[in-house]
Amino acid sequence: MKIDEVVDKLIKGEISFHEVDNILEANAAMVARRIALEKILGISLPSIGSTIIDYSEIKNRNAENVIGAAQIPLGIVGPLKVNGDYAKGNFYVPLATTEGALIASVNRGAKAVTLSGGVRVKIFKDEMTRAPIFKFDSIEEIPKFLEFIEKNMDKIYSIVNSTTSHGKLKSITPFVLGNNVWLRFSFETGDAMGMNMVTIVVEEICKFIESSFPTTCVAVSGNMCSDKKQTSVNSLFGRGKTVVAEAILKKDIVENVLHSDVRLIHDINLRKNWLGTARAGSLAQFNAHFANIIAAIFIATGQDLAQLVESSSGYTWTEVRGEDLYISVTLPSLEVGTVGGGTRLPTQREALSIMGVYGSGNPAGSNAKKFAEIIAATVLAGELNLLAALANRELGKAHIRLGRGKLSI
Numbered sequence: 001m002k003i004d005e006v007v008d009k010l011i012k013g014e015i016s017f018h019e020v021d022n023i024l025e026a027n028a029a030m031v032a033r034r035i036a037l038e039k040i041l042g043i044s045l046p047s048i049g050s051t052i053i054d055y056s057e058i059k060n061r062n063a064e065n066v067i068g069a070a071q072i073p074l075g076i077v078g079p080l081k082v083n084g085d086y087a088k089g090n091f092y093v094p095l096a097t098t099e100g101a102l103i104a105s106v107n108r109g110a111k112a113v114t115l116s117g118g119v120r121v122k123i124f125k126d127e128m129t130r131a132p133i134f135k136f137d138s139i140e141e142i143p144k145f146l147e148f149i150e151k152n153m154d155k156i157y158s159i160v161n162s163t164t165s166h167g168k169l170k171s172i173t174p175f176v177l178g179n180n181v182w183l184r185f186s187f188e189t190g191d192a193m194g195m196n197m198v199t200i201v202v203e204e205i206c207k208f209i210e211s212s213f214p215t216t217c218v219a220v221s222g223n224m225c226s227d228k229k230q231t232s233v234n235s236l237f238g239r240g241k242t243v244v245a246e247a248i249l250k251k252d253i254v255e256n257v258l259h260s261d262v263r264l265i266h267d268i269n270l271r272k273n274w275l276g277t278a279r280a281g282s283l284a285q286f287n288a289h290f291a292n293i294i295a296a297i298f299i300a301t302g303q304d305l306a307q308l309v310e311s312s313s314g315y316t317w318t319e320v321r322g323e324d325l326y327i328s329v330t331l332p333s334l335e336v337g338t339v340g341g342g343t344r345l346p347t348q349r350e351a352l353s354i355m356g357v358y359g360s361g362n363p364a365g366s367n368a369k370k371f372a373e374i375i376a377a378t379v380l381a382g383e384l385n386l387l388a389a390l391a392n393r394e395l396g397k398a399h400i401r402l403g404r405g406k407l408s409i
């Protein structure tokens, strides 16, 4: 069938948008859907339609009913000096955003920390989780169930090993509420963020459990995981990578690069990020704008954007050390990968390669760890600079100049 005929059928409602994939070659199907939508709505979508994405690479992998692509400006920050266990040296970091002044802000922070010797970073935990929920007639059965799990660990490990070559089961933590039990499975997932990998494995384990013990798995995800939700369980036990970054800023760099004051930055951090957040009632976001930096890196590098919810939770801590400023950022649940998901798309792949982290690391997992360290260091740069900008009372002014196109104010 020709594109015109398919478009005609779409407009008449004789076929649905996704069925076009069964009729036309992948890229022709993308064009047919867009033309049909343009005709149905009486608008034209040339910008959405002009994309370098090859839909045959996307089909059955990244998105359905595709009509083109969204584009977002991408800028760079750096050089940013990182002293991690995996990321060592100066890095340029790609940020995709439409918020004027954000890249400039993080860039000034990067300049300040790099001139101060860089950001030290450590990963304290690296585990992706999935927590199915099981229901029981009575709590009498729950101790027997937990004993069954303990006695069958060899079988569970063998299911893991036959389902994934990169996923490694680290622990199973049970949680009980009434006659319900969650088993929170934690896996190392190499360079993948791991959500598909872990879900596929845990579904197999649940099949085994249901066939061998009188219980019902209500859902493979029982919200104790917790994916795409900000929760205490993620803050306390971690999800993805638990990363801490720190830096010490000399007084003269705070004054000359950030045009700011050590004590003022520290005071704002305590009153804004700690008192303000406590008073506002947030679970775990004792920071100024982790979300800004993480969102921009996630968009640039093909991460799952919805995981920004928990990835951007965390704490900014400052101390006055003599005349200098100590600052650290703690990210309990940073969920990132350098293989899988959207990382293989053309611009996303290039963005990862700017930091030297595209694809599998050697050994597996080292690229994703390096990437997480670079993200944490960038978050620190952004957090430091926003605190300085608030101290300097330059937030509104910067956004008039860089967010509204006014060249001078």
Ligand SMILES: CC(C)(COP(=O)([O-])OP(=O)([O-])OC[C@H]1O[C@@H](n2cnc3c(N)ncnc32)[C@H](O)[C@@H]1OP(=O)([O-])[O-])[C@@H](O)C(=O)NCCC(=O)NCCSC(=O)C[C@@](C)(O)CC(=O)[O-]
Pocket (backbone or CB within 6 Å): 099, 101, 102, 103, 104, 105, 106, 107, 108, 109, 111, 257, 258, 259, 288, 289, 292, 385, 386, 389, 394, 395, 398, 399, 402
């Ligand atoms: C905008 C600046 C940095 C100017 O600050 P400045 O000191 O006037 O800039 P400068 O011209 O003196 O340059 C200093 C350095 O800043 C960087 N820089 C400077 N300009 C650029 C640029 N165009 N592009 C890239 N980098 C730039 C660059 O590193 C430069 O060094 P150089 O490279 O020249 O050696 C400053 O005013 C600032 O940081 N303002 C704060 C803006 C900000 O942080 N916005 C973030 C978003 S706020 C938000 O969304 C969250 C919020 C606030 O609601 C959360 C909350 O409630 O807390």
Ligand SMILES: NC(=O)C1=CN([C@@H]2O[C@H](COP(=O)(O)OP(=O)(O)OC[C@H]3O[C@@H](n4cnc5c(N)ncnc54)[C@H](OP(=O)(O)O)[C@@H]3O)[C@@H](O)[C@H]2O)C=CC1
Pocket (backbone or CB within 6 Å): 163, 164, 165, 166, 167, 189, 190, 191, 192, 193, 194, 195, 196, 197, 198, 199, 200, 227, 304, 337, 339, 340, 341, 342, 359, 360, 361, 364, 365
């Ligand atoms: N299914 C779900 O419930 C959810 C899915 N998602 C989506 O899941 C996707 C991400 O899942 P994810 O599992 O990370 O990715 P993918 O499923 O895209 O790919 C991961 C697979 O890549 C293989 N692999 C190859 N090299 C490596 C390496 N060096 N390190 C680790 N794995 C490697 C592994 O195969 P092998 O296992 O055979 O070793 C692994 O299972 C995203 O698109 C996200 O949006 C998000 C939330 C929930």
